[in-house]
Amino acid sequence: MPIGSDIFTSLEEIKESQILVLVIPDKQYTDRLQGIVKELSNNYQSICYVSLNRPYRTLKKNFEENRIDIGKFFFIDAITKTAEIPTPTENCEFISSPNALTELSLAISNSLERKKFDYILFDSLSTLLVYESDIVVTQFVHFLMAKIRVVGCRAIFTCLKQDLDSVLLKDINMFADRVIDMEYWSPDGSR
Amino acid sequence: MKKRVKTGVPGVDEMTGGGLPEGSITIVTGTPGIGKSNFAMQFLYNGASLYNEPGVYITVEDSPENIREYAKSFGWDIEKYEKENKLVIVSQPMIDTGYDEKKKQQPSETLGDTIKRIGAKRIVLDSITLFKYLFKDEMSRRVNILSFIRQVKLSGCTSIAVAEQHEPSPDITYLDEHFLADGLIVLFWSRHREKNERCFRVVKIRGSPINPDIRPMEITDKGIIVSPTQVPLSLSSK
Numbered sequence: 001m002p003i004g005s006d007i008f009t010s011l012e013e014i015k016e017s018q019i020l021v022l023v024i025p026d027k028q029y030t031d032r033l034q035g036i037v038k039e040l041s042n043n044y045q046s047i048c049y050v051s052l053n054r055p056y057r058t059l060k061k062n063f064e065e066n067r068i069d070i071g072k073f074f075f076i077d078a079i080t081k082t083a084e085i086p087t088p089t090e091n092c093e094f095i096s097s098p099n100a101l102t103e104l105s106l107a108i109s110n111s112l113e114r115k116k117f118d119y120i121l122f123d124s125l126s127t128l129l130v131y132e133s134d135i136v137v138t139q140f141v142h143f144l145m146a147k148i149r150v151v152g153c154r155a156i157f158t159c160l161k162q163d164l165d166s167v168l169l170k171d172i173n174m175f176a177d178r179v180i181d182m183e184y185w186s187p188d189g190s191r
Numbered sequence: 192m193k194k195r196v197k198t199g200v201p202g203v204d205e206m207t208g209g210g211l212p213e214g215s216i217t218i219v220t221g222t223p224g225i226g227k228s229n230f231a232m233q234f235l236y237n238g239a240s241l242y243n244e245p246g247v248y249i250t251v252e253d254s255p256e257n258i259r260e261y262a263k264s265f266g267w268d269i270e271k272y273e274k275e276n277k278l279v280i281v282s283q284p285m286i287d288t289g290y291d292e293k294k295k296q297q298p299s300e301t302l303g304d305t306i307k308r309i310g311a312k313r314i315v316l317d318s319i320t321l322f323k324y325l326f327k328d329e330m331s332r333r334v335n336i337l338s339f340i341r342q343v344k345l346s347g348c349t350s351i352a353v354a355e356q357h358e359p360s361p362d363i364t365y366l367d368e369h370f371l372a373d374g375l376i377v378l379f380w381s382r383h384r385e386k387n388e389r390c391f392r393v394v395k396i397r398g399s400p401i402n403p404d405i406r407p408m409e410i411t412d413k414g415i416i417v418s419p420t421q422v423p424l425s426l427s428s429k
Contacts, residue, residue, distance in 0.1 A: 101424035136427045
């Protein structure tokens with residue numbers, strides 16, 4: 001099963017789009033996400049990784065094991081603080097929890113103002129829906145996507161395929177440039 | 192339009208049309224722990240450190256020593272500016288067993304000399320709720336608040352008066368002093384499930400094009416930051 005190789009060089013929709021939503025089946029999620037991270041690292045210099053699922057420590061270990069250049073990434077970690085007081089880390093900002101939406105929005109906005117990123121990777125919209133209602137999350141995502149567009153950055157938001165019928169994903173079609181179902185995607189662009 | 196006095200608090204000058212009008216008095220109200228005193232001290236400290244505008248901090252409940260210690264936690268070196276006569280902390284104790292009704296000592300009597308001595312441009316009164324305890328009847332309280340406001344305005348200083356509030360929401364019960372002051376800023380908690388978020392709202396600044404929308408406020412290790420382009424998402428579900 002192709003993971004995510006050549007995703008940025010082969011797929012026209014991705015090359016032409018500023019804001020993408022990648023819909024991933026739950027069984028493929030981890031592998032697909034890793035493929036996306038690897039490809040971002042191979043093709044770009046500066047990436048902001050917003051993680052609502054994995055703490056910085058786990059991501060760092062994973063990057064080392066998979067020889068992904070962590071120096072290209074700045075992390076916004078919304079998980080660690082739910083379990084412990086994090087050690088201050090230069091390339092990571094810690095958010096109190098995945099449902100601290102204002103705090104999260106401020107962290108992303110401030111990061112965008114401080115540094116020019118090639119890409120923002122947001123893992124994941126589905127996690128937001130665990131904590132908050134559709135309406136609140138939709139408002140948050142709309143606000144965030146607007147900010148990303150204004151600064152001229154590009155972004156990938158991931159979500160689980162099981163959330164495809166949610167109000168959020170239906171509205172996302174208005175906000176994002178493309179919503180791509182990764183279940184049947186392959187490197188040659190065929191489905 | 193009157194000259195603006197910058198607060199130097201990130202985000203606040205954008206919300207108030209460029210700062211507070213020179214010589215005005217603005218009430219900053221909110222519930223306990225929201226950051227009123229912090230805001231007021233930051234206004235004064237910035238005046239001394241960034242804009243070369245000396246100031247006087249009138250404290251009613253807290254001791255000057257506590258205020259200096261608290262300021263240190265934000266990296267504000269109050270003592271440095273006290274030595275340079277750019278900042279003075281005046282203690283006006285509220286609980287005074289020796290209080291003499293006949294003497295009727297008011298903060299403004301001490302203030303005039305201090306203002307002249309250091310050439311103060313900014314004043315903070317923390318808090319205006321003092322008058323509620325000093326003057327038992329409503330009329331006396333109103334007259335004395337008015338007298339205090341008049342004296343402060345005559346001094347030409349730009350002032351902030353901290354006022355305590357009991358309602359936890361942005362919709363406050365307006366008191367006499369809110370109408371008498373030139374400006375009114377409300378700090379409040381917005382609660383959404385287990386999350387409590389500090390919020391900032393400018394109700395009025397006379398003669399100023401304010402941003403009246405509610406915005407999130409943080410207390411960081413360097414002081415208060417208001418985000419004028421951010422929506423407090425805790426209010427989204429309401």
